[in-house]
Amino acid sequence: DIQMTQSPPSLSASVGDRVTITCRASQDINNYLAWFQQQPGKAPKALIYATSSLQSGVPSRFSGSGSGTDFTLTISSLQPEDFATYYCQQYNDYPLTFGGGTKVEIK
Amino acid sequence: EVQLVESGGGLVQPGGSLRVSCAASGFTFSSHYLSWVRQAPGKGLEWVAIINQDGSEKFYADSVKGRFTISRDNARTSLYLQMNSLRVEDTAAYFCTIDVIGRHWGQGTQVTVSS
16 A cells, blocks of 8 residues: 655645645655645535646635655645645555645644 | 435444434435444544445445445435444544545435444
């Protein structure tokens, strides 16, 4: 199985900050990487697929990059509604696997 | 508007069975892979199972293989997860999602396995 490791597990940031979350795969996943946002008590929401393609309706302050085994999610200017937990997920092979999550908290 | 509505969750004893459902609308149901993903209380996301467009291909997480069965009814635009031999560690919110990239998610249905 492909292991997905996210870092950091949590971070504190202020509105307007630039935030970067990293995700590392245990093997090359051919850029088959997605990112999700989950606010407390709600279902996850899809943000990005294929490493860098934004899902419909997702604000342009979100961006994804990377290749091979190392990937990043960047929020260019953190907004109040962005305080949430973020997950990466590989879909290069079954079983699909998620990272452990990164909780973005208010500083 | 895409809608996914899960139902059928509840409290069940260890070793028991439960079937959860996902009613879908707002998209061409029969054209998409569908998945179940679960989340234990206070924990992260765990992929459970996926089924292809006509139900001929199914894949499962090792943790549920041989106990859970994913199925679909394209005429009823519904997705199902039959869960047998339930364990305490199966306690979670169960979400249905569209495609391998989780394009849309339902609100989830809570399954609690406890004596």
